[in-house]
Amino acid sequence: MSTTENRLRVYEQTKPLFNIPDGVTYLDGNSLGPLPLSTADRMGRVIQQQWGVELIRAWNTAGWYVQPRKLGDRIARLIGAETGSVTVGDTLSLKVYQALSAALEMNRDRKIVLSDTGNFPTDLYMAEGLIATLGRGHQLRLVRPEEIEESLSEEIAVLYITEVDYRTGRRHNMAELTARAHALGIVTVWDLAHSTGALPVDLARVGADFAAGCTYKYLNGGPGAPAFLYIAPRHADHARPALSGWMGHAKPFAFDLGYAPAVGIERMRIGTPPVLAMAALEASLDIWDRIDMHEVRARSLELADLLIGEVERLCPQLRLVTPRSHEERGSQVSFAFERGYAAMQALIAHGVIGDFRAPDIMRFGITPLYIGKAEVMRAIEVIERVFTRELWRRPEYDVVHAVT
Amino acid sequence: MSTTENRLRVYEQTKPLFNIPDGVTYLDGNSLGPLPLSTADRMGRVIQQQWGVELIRAWNTAGWYVQPRKLGDRIARLIGAETGSVTVGDTLSLKVYQALSAALEMNRDRKIVLSDTGNFPTDLYMAEGLIATLGRGHQLRLVRPEEIEESLSEEIAVLYITEVDYRTGRRHNMAELTARAHALGIVTVWDLAHSTGALPVDLARVGADFAAGCTYKYLNGGPGAPAFLYIAPRHADHARPALSGWMGHAKPFAFDLGYAPAVGIERMRIGTPPVLAMAALEASLDIWDRIDMHEVRARSLELADLLIGEVERLCPQLRLVTPRSHEERGSQVSFAFERGYAAMQALIAHGVIGDFRAPDIMRFGITPLYIGKAEVMRAIEVIERVFTRELWRRPEYDVVHAVT
Incomplete structure (x- = not known):
């Protein structure tokens, strides 16, 4: 399996295989991966x-x-x-x-x-x-x-x-x-x-x-x-x-x-x-079976670097907690922010789904099978809007759910 | 739940809710219950x-x-x-x-x-x-x-x-x-x-x-x-x-x-x-939620008694190992037979699915939600045929499967 002939090109050939709802940028595949279209x-x-x-x-x-x-x-x-x-x-x-x-x-x-x-x-x-x-x-x-x-x-x-x-x-x-x-x-x-x-x-x-x-x-x-x-x-x-x-x-x-x-x-x-x-x-x-993990890794690092660079440039309130060195990190990008829970709720309300881990971590999963540069750019745009306008201050984003 | 109004009458109202394949008499619900039609x-x-x-x-x-x-x-x-x-x-x-x-x-x-x-x-x-x-x-x-x-x-x-x-x-x-x-x-x-x-x-x-x-x-x-x-x-x-x-x-x-x-x-x-x-x-x-367990029990005992009585009458080769007393038994009926494995394979080949437990037990599950008198009578007929004709002697029924 994953011979050169039957290998799928990551993102271009794999994104169409997943069900990603309209209007959603899904950066939480590190918590629950989205649905393959063939599963049902x-x-x-x-x-x-x-x-x-x-x-x-x-x-x-x-x-x-x-x-x-x-x-x-x-x-x-x-x-x-x-x-x-x-x-x-x-x-x-x-x-x-x-x-x-x-x-x-x-x-x-x-x-x-x-x-x-x-x-x-x-x-x-x-x-x-x-x-x-x-x-x-x-x-x-x-x-x-x-x-x-x-x-x-x-x-x-x-x-x-x-x-x-x-x-x-x-x-x-x-x-x-x-x-x-x-x-x-x-x-x-x-x-x-x-x-x-x-x-x-x-x-x-x-x-x-x-x-x-x-x-x-x-x-x-x-x-x-x-x-x-x-x-x-x-x-x-x-x-x-x-x-x-x-x-x-x-x-x-x-x-x-x-x-x-x-x-x-x-x-x-x-x-x-x-x-x-x-x-x-x-x-x-x-x-x-048809994925080359080295290709996944290369794409994930490239996308994570893009996210890190732009978020640091645009949202100084967020503090990167993921190591910068490629060797020392996995495939997610995490930022610390004191009001991270509310900020993540605001992002989700605006179509960017990541998640929050106590006490102050906002996680963004980079999953190249269905996340590419367009999705990361869209996420950056929404993150910028939420932080520039301080949307996390709105009381509706403080509602605590059973599962966070 | 299970108030008198919404209660289902066991068998008459419940059998139509299950997928029982044509030609199959399923007496193995004590191992794997059949599929409700609503599950898919x-x-x-x-x-x-x-x-x-x-x-x-x-x-x-x-x-x-x-x-x-x-x-x-x-x-x-x-x-x-x-x-x-x-x-x-x-x-x-x-x-x-x-x-x-x-x-x-x-x-x-x-x-x-x-x-x-x-x-x-x-x-x-x-x-x-x-x-x-x-x-x-x-x-x-x-x-x-x-x-x-x-x-x-x-x-x-x-x-x-x-x-x-x-x-x-x-x-x-x-x-x-x-x-x-x-x-x-x-x-x-x-x-x-x-x-x-x-x-x-x-x-x-x-x-x-x-x-x-x-x-x-x-x-x-x-x-x-x-x-x-x-x-x-x-x-x-x-x-x-x-x-x-x-x-x-x-x-x-x-x-x-x-x-x-x-x-x-x-x-x-x-x-x-x-x-x-x-x-x-x-x-x-x-x-x-809509079943009365006392009704299930009454039906199961009645059907089990029918199966026991007829099999004992028709197939003296089989020895009942389930207690006769209602108080002392559950909802399955088991017979011992030395060539029980092959006999059960023969029954399955003829549409009556029960199962076998080593060393010599043939089990028949009585599950009244989808097993009624007609199904038990059909099973008895096939059991009689298999034992009267000694179909368990045929070599094709000796093939041992991974899961028995």
Whole structure:
């Protein structure tokens, strides 16, 4: 897949494949990717023909049972993972939990999980929960992102971080940190939530141990789409599944009373897979199969530079929090602004959808499959209007929603 | 809901609401419920209008964020649970894990989890995994189903069983066992996989502590539809979430670094909810909202008695393993037959879909919303033909599929 012949030219050939509502400039694909035009039909067929007609037989005839691995292999290409090393299912919270649990067991003599304050909170919460369940004196040590490298030591059991910071867009150097961690006997767990589909990832080459990510952001898998888990093949047959469900059993349909893990990554399946959600993901991966991640990256940096330059020039009230260096950032651009919540509401009301992350971060996702120079210029125009006229002062933009 | 005026008469008014393929007699709704005719449209609207047009805003505007609780409240009615005591998400494997973990922490001085050999294996596997993770000398004690009552003692921490046996259809007496467990200081976790939508359940009245179930069987939520978890309101604010994801945080959108559980059952949410899968479930609950579970139960017993009587009369090769007493059984009928796998393949080839569970159980699900006397008589006719002519001897029925 993604051979030169069938490759799609990013933006020119991909934008027509997505449903972007009229009047909307959508810079929130880093939170929820927009709808591929082919998804509804695919879902309709799976519902009507597979569920509706094949019924229970579709587990075999339509391949439902093997979907977690088949979809995993398609994601594997995008993150530089080996074939057969990725499984799809559940949520990212659960997948990082599975990874962290297995990683800690590989380093039983050490008690410290090292993470940073830029990690997405659910990763930290899941670690807290696991540590409490373990009850063996593990500690979650949080440092600032820029302190991670100096905090690696032979005391650390697991390095447990997100490559790209969900608020600032700051990017860790995965290759360097992994090498340094390994030299110190540390096992690594990478959260790829803001990497997968955003930039090239090369898990096999950097020698990553565990990684997890989600598919509802850059990959356009749909709201609440399933997550994925990667385990390096050298570990996969040794990793103990803490969440040992029947789908990860060596012989699920023998219905044995005792658990025996399946070979390889399959052991990290848990319960019955989410067939309908996987149907939507399958439709979006039909696009991603034909994408060159290096092309995505080049376009995303170019567009982000344009956004940064113009917003800094036109809106001095906004303070860039995303690193300027290409190497040190992901695919989103974030600005700090004290009244950022209201300002983002004002932008949304004027057709530019980004999002807000407490306490003061305005995020703009750069997603080149459907965002090009025209969309970024339009966003800049609206941002300028909102800030020049201080539209964020209007009381209607202070209404707080359940989900921000 | 289910007031006398809007109630649907089971079968006569409900069968037309389902897609049952021509020529198929579907007795496997206890494994995968068939497709409601309204599901595809509902899904299409959620995809096209909510995801497609509202995009990220749909978390608020379309109520995605509160769906786990809203759907939970609709399931609550079917299982006699208090409003606000049920949350929807993840898989049954994960929901029983959450329940068992919290239950064990309520009984810290005891180390034994009591279950039976008729429990669905994933429940046992998840318990094994939890016990290994805890590493504190807990023991999973398995007895035969009929030995459960006599095995209750002050040594037991948690009674952890499935109300209706997935193979035999044998039903535990939930009220009696719960009362007896409580008298001995035992916390109860009930798996309702083969109860929800199959027969009246009355969690609040029996004083159950924890319960979990799935929605892809009797409730017709679709393949891999999300599961649900019940916690008695008296426990919900004290139960520690072992799987402490951001959606169960007291303030998910404050993005605090430290975990603090939400009030009540909301704390048992884990990651981002499966919006598309919930859309399908919502469509099927539109039917279930209008169903009287006592009517379902009366019809199911009547149809099961018919099936049992005729099969025993016509096919002496088959040995009934489902209890004859109405009180002691759920809504499925199971027969043991040594060549059951091949026999079930022969039945399926002749349009009667049931399923097989190792080593020798042929299961027939009685689901009165779309199965009536005509369907059962048709099934009996085909079963008789397969056994009278010994069609299971044909080699083509010995092909083993991945999913049985």
